[in-house]
């Protein structure tokens with residue numbers, strides 16, 4: 001019985017190592033997001049505070065929401081003349097980084 005528990009523990013441990021080892025590769029980079037956000041600042045501001053009456057504030061917005069919004073613009077699930085055009089060329093990494101950047105700002 002005890003050896004079975006030990007093996008179970010080993011399997012769990014190796015699973016955990018695999019997950020934690022792959023996490024840094026997926027981790028969003030807010031600094032890279034800030035660089036990418038140069039092309040968003042005319043409308044959303046580099047501080048995430050809107051510069052246009054039609055553009056929403058992004059500072060402090062929930063990260064997952066930003067990711068979803070950008071992916072929806074990219075696929076066309078959500079449409080906006082300006083944002084559809086802006087989101088088209090973004091990669092998944094760009095979107096993750098941009099979301100990390102804007103969500104890290106003070107609202």
Ligand code: HEC
Nearest residue numbers: 039040043044054055056066069070079080082083086098
């Ligand atoms: C030309 C102006 C303009 C630029 C440049 C622009 N946006 Fe937007 N953005 C808008 C407008 C206008 C909306 C509101 C659209 C709508 O009602 O769906 C919006 C909406 C958004 C939303 C959804 C917010 C919410 O609360 O639902 C996100 C996220 C976003 N923009 C991110 C970005 C990012 C990231 C960039 C740069 C890659 C960018 N935008 C560049 C004008 C712009």
